[in-house]
Amino acid sequence: MSLGHFASNRRQWLTGMSGLLPALALRRLGSGADDAPRLHHAPRARRIVWLFQSGGPSPFETLDDKPVLRQRHGQALPDSVLGGQRLTGMSGHQAILPMAGSFTRFQRCADTGIAISDLLPHTRAIARHLCVVRSLHTEAINHDPAITFLCTGSQLAGRPSMGAWLAHGIGSDAAGLPAFVVLVSKDAARDQPLYARLWGSGFLPAQHQGVQFRPGGEPVLFLADPPGIDRAVRSAQLEALAALHRIQAGKSADPSIAARTAQAELAFSMQLAIPQVADLGSEPASTYLLYGEGARQPGTYAANCVLARRLLERGVRFVQLFHQGWDQHGSLPGGITTQCQQTDQASAALVLDLQRRGLLDDTLVVWGGEFGRTAYCQGKLTAQDYGRDHHPRCFSYWLAGGGVREGHVHGATDDFGYNIASDPVHVHDLHATLLHLLGIDHERLTFRFQGRDYRLTDIAGHVVPGLLA
Numbered sequence: 001m002s003l004g005h006f007a008s009n010r011r012q013w014l015t016g017m018s019g020l021l022p023a024l025a026l027r028r029l030g031s032g033a034d035d036a037p038r039l040h041h042a043p044r045a046r047r048i049v050w051l052f053q054s055g056g057p058s059p060f061e062t063l064d065d066k067p068v069l070r071q072r073h074g075q076a077l078p079d080s081v082l083g084g085q086r087l088t089g090m091s092g093h094q095a096i097l098p099m100a101g102s103f104t105r106f107q108r109c110a111d112t113g114i115a116i117s118d119l120l121p122h123t124r125a126i127a128r129h130l131c132v133v134r135s136l137h138t139e140a141i142n143h144d145p146a147i148t149f150l151c152t153g154s155q156l157a158g159r160p161s162m163g164a165w166l167a168h169g170i171g172s173d174a175a176g177l178p179a180f181v182v183l184v185s186k187d188a189a190r191d192q193p194l195y196a197r198l199w200g201s202g203f204l205p206a207q208h209q210g211v212q213f214r215p216g217g218e219p220v221l222f223l224a225d226p227p228g229i230d231r232a233v234r235s236a237q238l239e240a241l242a243a244l245h246r247i248q249a250g251k252s253a254d255p256s257i258a259a260r261t262a263q264a265e266l267a268f269s270m271q272l273a274i275p276q277v278a279d280l281g282s283e284p285a286s287t288y289l290l291y292g293e294g295a296r297q298p299g300t301y302a303a304n305c306v307l308a309r310r311l312l313e314r315g316v317r318f319v320q321l322f323h324q325g326w327d328q329h330g331s332l333p334g335g336i337t338t339q340c341q342q343t344d345q346a347s348a349a350l351v352l353d354l355q356r357r358g359l360l361d362d363t364l365v366v367w368g369g370e371f372g373r374t375a376y377c378q379g380k381l382t383a384q385d386y387g388r389d390h391h392p393r394c395f396s397y398w399l400a401g402g403g404v405r406e407g408h409v410h411g412a413t414d415d416f417g418y419n420i421a422s423d424p425v426h427v428h429d430l431h432a433t434l435l436h437l438l439g440i441d442h443e444r445l446t447f448r449f450q451g452r453d454y455r456l457t458d459i460a461g462h463v464v465p466g467l468l469a
Helices: 003-008 010-017 020-024 067-071 121-125 143-152 162-170 231-251 255-278 285-291 301-313 332-356 427-437
Strands: 047-053 106-108 115-117 130-137 180-184 211-213 318-323 363-368 372-377 388-391 395-400 408-410 420-422 446-449 452-455
Touching: 047 143, 047 301, 047 332, 115 121, 121 332, 130 420, 130 427, 162 180, 162 318, 180 301, 211 255, 231 255, 255 301, 285 301, 285 332, 301 318, 301 332, 318 332, 332 363, 363 427, 372 395
Parallel strands: 047 318, 047 363, 130 408, 180 211, 180 318
Antiparallel strands: 106 115, 130 395, 363 395, 372 388, 446 452
């Protein structure tokens, strides 16, 4: 049978597939219940961008000032504060755990009173838009399970990522673009690895996985047609493949068949849409004044923030930026200064840019890493140099836009920044709250796999009212 035959029967094919694709590729919320709405309540946000600072930024140098650590610099952290908690093997052998006072100072924002580090002057300038969470906590003490937990709601590899859950649950408003896009900074230190499973679809249909964009003129490999192949030929090939899938689907109820069809259709449309959205050449000079000159270099954190805005304004549901290099077990002052210089201006610029374009009110911006750092020094401590170990007990994030409470600090840690003093927020609580703002009841966004209904928040999580406007 010729390709032309398949092309002439495209209308018949689409009619035949109209019942199959919605049932298999676009499953509804709540395990496919017929009466389940796609949204469970009116959303405050329509899209989300997660600025993931991979490696674990220290709150003591960014968002949670602790004068006591400066006052008692070098003294042993009291046993009453440690409380017999688990330590990593990297510092658990130390006879003394000396407190490390931050080398940097904090200033309070005039209109909110929120204290933010001098390393983040641009972030401090937008504090009126921020909800700073100082009481986040996780269950994982090492990088791989901790970052997996933040991205998928489980320390075990193989679960769907949050972006995949959103793509499955509420789809995308983007024409010709994926619902979920991932960007990785090329100008970051490669201290901890990133794995594609962090933005994978797990057991959800494969078309919901995140699509990673590469820096440069070819964001996705093989976008261009090879010599001798034009759009008409590619379209005919796609239609032939879809027809074969329809035959296969008639013999099997395997949902992966519909997923493959959906992926092929998306890839076809991406060939035109991605080069357009990834070309920053049309951005005016004011963009680079706002985000910084680093935004002119494709793949940098700043350029990725500009690209994230372009994706969001075109309807992409979830954009996740990963910036590595925050794992400072030693030489923290120099290392974290560099990290903040690479990310501070562009992070704040993204919030301002979204606001100026009328997008911040329904866009969630999330900033933070997989855990915090210890109040004590790992290894040798001097007045000017020190490092901090992993600390899952408490760490800081900031949120902006999309219905979060502005100019607000939620939760607090003790004087040593080692334990939560008030209003704890678990990772599952954060996920539940973000889903709530997107119009989703986290307990009802489920998918049945191997006889069990799974969800992003597993069997836990509560919406945190204190984070909501």
